[in-house]
Amino acid sequence: MTAKRTIFIMVDGLGMPSSGWKKSFFDDMSTDFCRLLDENSSRCRTDMGVQGLPQSATGQTSLFTGVKTAASIGSHLPGFPGPRMREIILQNNIFKYLLEKGFSVAFANAYLKYNLDELRNMSLRSVTTVMVESAIGWVRGLECLLSGKAVYHDITNETASSKYGKVPAISPEKAAQNLLSISESHDFTLFEYFLTDRDGHKMDMKALKRHFSDLGRMVVEIAKGIGSSTSLILTSDHGNAEDMSIRTHTRNPVPLMLLNTGIGSLQETRIEDVFSITTRNFNNA
Numbered sequence: 001m002t003a004k005r006t007i008f009i010m011v012d013g014l015g016m017p018s019s020g021w022k023k024s025f026f027d028d029m030s031t032d033f034c035r036l037l038d039e040n041s042s043r044c045r046t047d048m049g050v051q052g053l054p055q056s057a058t059g060q061t062s063l064f065t066g067v068k069t070a071a072s073i074g075s076h077l078p079g080f081p082g083p084r085m086r087e088i089i090l091q092n093n094i095f096k097y098l099l100e101k102g103f104s105v106a107f108a109n110a111y112l113k114y115n116l117d118e119l120r121n122m123s124l125r126s127v128t129t130v131m132v133e134s135a136i137g138w139v140r141g142l143e144c145l146l147s148g149k150a151v152y153h154d155i156t157n158e159t160a161s162s163k164y165g166k167v168p169a170i171s172p173e174k175a176a177q178n179l180l181s182i183s184e185s186h187d188f189t190l191f192e193y194f195l196t197d198r199d200g201h202k203m204d205m206k207a208l209k210r211h212f213s214d215l216g217r218m219v220v221e222i223a224k225g226i227g228s229s230t231s232l233i234l235t236s237d238h239g240n241a242e243d244m245s246i247r248t249h250t251r252n253p254v255p256l257m258l259l260n261t262g263i264g265s266l267q268e269t270r271i272e273d274v275f276s277i278t279t280r281n282f283n284n285a
């Protein structure tokens with residue numbers, strides 16, 4: 001048996017709305033995406049048994065390493081990983097794990113502001129940047145973005161167009177096609193989206209509407225295009241945007257959407273289980 005190719009989308013700050021997807025304000029932003037989430041996602045707890053609001057450094061490290069990070073250090077750590085989280089990431093992460101088993105991996109996000117050498121010297125590096133830097137050793141830049149071999153963090157290149165010159169804006173559907181084409185030559189392809197978290201902190205419903213709609217159009221197009229040989233996994237590091245009445249993260253469960261994974265429906269999972277769920281197909285290969 002060969003492993004299915006996998007596309008993994010990490011959406012920062014997207015918890016499950018208490019009313020359910022179809023009755024939430026998200027349904028007005030992207031009905032088709034809400035239907036996909038409603039039919040294919042289960043509740044994933046992000047608290048790791050630790051009090052306080054789940055945060056990005058511990059949440060993302062847990063997602064991509066399988067370590068119950070917040071429990072092992074006794075608290076949820078926000079933002080960028082510090083030395084202890086970096087140590088956990090360097091020891092084992094989804095890229096390193098799959099590369100060591102002989103699979104090919106891609107981080108699809110385009111880096112336009114800094115190159116890898118500049119990033120190496122920065123103390124504030126995201127979880128995925130630490131993973132990419134240590135396991136893959138190169139990042140996709142402007143050339144990749146222009147040739148459709150990378151996806152910008154805002155999906156449509158809208159913010160890249162104004163900041164970095166001639167980057168044509170694209171539709172979310174075109175971004176989906178680009179992500180699908182990257183995944184065709186890799187066993188595992190990761191894309192990270194964080195504007196949902198930013199909108200939640202700003203309580204900016206207008207921006208969230210645009211961003212969730214773009215994200216939804218991209219995900220729906222990917223779901224249509226994956227065929228039987230590719231799995232699609234989408235999840236988040238913690239809640240936030242599902243409750244626009246507060247500026248903070250939430251303890252709500254996040255969706256764990258599994259399409260084509262062969263795993264079937266799950267009742268409730270925990271963020272530290274996502275690594276083993278994601279690698280299941282690869283371990284059975």
Ligand SMILES: [Zn+2]
Nearest residue numbers: 013197201249
């Ligand atoms: Zn946040």
